[in-house]
Amino acid sequence: MATLKQVAAHAEVSVQTVSNALNAPHRLRPDTLQRVTRSIELLNYRPNRNARSLRTSAVELIGYCVPSWPDGQAHLVMDQFLHALCTAAETSGRHILLFTAPTGVDGMLVYDDLHARRLVDGFVLSQTETHDPRHGWLKEQQIPFVSFGRVWKESTQPGPWVDVDGAAGCAAAVRHLYETGRRRIGFLSWPKISGLAEDRLSGWRTACRELGLPHDAKLAVRCPEDTIDAGAQATAELLDADQPVDAIVAISDILALGALRELNRRGLRAGIDLGITGFDDSPLASVVSPALTSIRQPMDQIATELIDILTGPATDATGNGDTRPSTERLLEPEVVIRGSSGPG
Amino acid sequence: MATLKQVAAHAEVSVQTVSNALNAPHRLRPDTLQRVTRSIELLNYRPNRNARSLRTSAVELIGYCVPSWPDGQAHLVMDQFLHALCTAAETSGRHILLFTAPTGVDGMLVYDDLHARRLVDGFVLSQTETHDPRHGWLKEQQIPFVSFGRVWKESTQPGPWVDVDGAAGCAAAVRHLYETGRRRIGFLSWPKISGLAEDRLSGWRTACRELGLPHDAKLAVRCPEDTIDAGAQATAELLDADQPVDAIVAISDILALGALRELNRRGLRAGIDLGITGFDDSPLASVVSPALTSIRQPMDQIATELIDILTGPATDATGNGDTRPSTERLLEPEVVIRGSSGPG
């Protein structure tokens, strides 16, 4: 492996000049730059990142904790998210370092260690939970981070975040179903009350109200778990009611698949007799028939914003200016229309 | 951040002794060790990894290229694999660095760069394809790597690998179905001929032959794509044949889900009227009803073996001893029995 010194000797300049050729080429005279560049190519020189990091104390590595399954819904799009995150990181010359950690506050030792030993510059958090302790802790330690997902139920959100407007997504799904002629739209939700679920539910409720559609509590079913079975059962309820629904907005693709199955069982046709939509546009959505209309989170944009915020000018690195507003970005999801919600 | 020097001053020893306390504690006298350890704790010292790596030229980081979807089957268990890989890496004091690269030989520039700039010590490869160029290239460059999955159709497999015995898995599924009384077992396969598909198919064929069951070509259907629809259609074929099958071994969970749907549509009960098995034990398997019997790859063991091989004594670092056999580990998958193949 060639070193800076060898390149310098070869190009007959000082190491400083070679370093500048790489990091501040405008400082060199064109002819010098060209000569150095030639030597770099000839010797196939690659700067040693460890040496650079030792000097600059920046590793250009971003930590991401791989969520441990079983977590239900989220991991069906995890590879999409990771791919987007990697790509965004690489665009800014960085990479993603993966690690595992216990959930809750116990895991913070791992985060702290990774940062203290300078394996990473900062963290991207996801799988944010209601009352997630990580954000507050990292902020207190002044360790750079950005969160995908808000910490719900907190009076103040610690630190910067990027999130998708679930309410807007569900509202858009309702409007889409309305436009295809549906007038009684049910909602399939999750069991435990979470900020995420309430957010999406509220979007359904608001849109129905605005369109003059029914939106009473009976139309929103909390499924006991995020499975196809539970989705099918809840769908059966909604179909067997005195006034059956003619469309269903599901809070996840899995539940929507359950709805699809129940329709199938009854000889009803999704997209014709009823409209069905899911959430996440997971790989499953395009694998069923009719394919599932689903609400897609803009993964690439999410990832880009996350990296932008994390690598941008430090929000609060000094500890002063604490009152400065955190960086917060709420992105719009998109309804990907497929067969299950009709031709429109 | 405390440094080695500061700890040394605090403990009133040389930096060398502190370093030894961390890396070779047996060299210190117990009382010295204790004193140093106390100083380390008091100052909350964490060794700077970049400095260490610069010195030792080992970064303790393993590169893994995130596969770009859509790739069909594999990404449903990607998070399981990543989690296992991370855990195994951490057990050996290492971490996973994620990156993206173009497929094929173009991507090798990325691999080379990552290694040359010392961002990683080596690579774990997965999504191995027939005629995958990466293995040969990395071997030639003497860049450490280990592959999850064999390069099929090569006369000699370049470099060490870990793989799962797909044939054994499918054979086990056939035997399991036989034990639950099935006597005419179909096979659902993929469109393009790949080493992976042929391997699994051969397991079905061999087991059927050994049990005296039919295994003619008509019983093995190549689905045009890895979707629920395709699986359902192929299942319909197998059921409408002159001699209908009473069980189906599917090469993927998705295809098995298609089989389940087709049975459902016909009023047939999986696990009672027919036995169905999938492959990969993806999150989907436990989310349907009846839950899907599926062949599970031992992810934790795979990951452990991969890291063991990669971090073990260099197989061929010197370039001599080229004839030494590569490290190769073929692991047994496990049939996870659920409702879709009957109570047994």
Next chain:
DNA sequence: CTGAAAGCGCTTACAG
């Protein structure tokens, strides 16, 4: 525009 020198925080032969 270019160069000589110090230093980032470790580890590792080498002496004592």
Next chain:
DNA sequence: CTGAAAGCGCTTACAG
């Protein structure tokens, strides 16, 4: 068992 010293390969004020 312990210590003084060199060096891993860079970057960065500081002079010239």
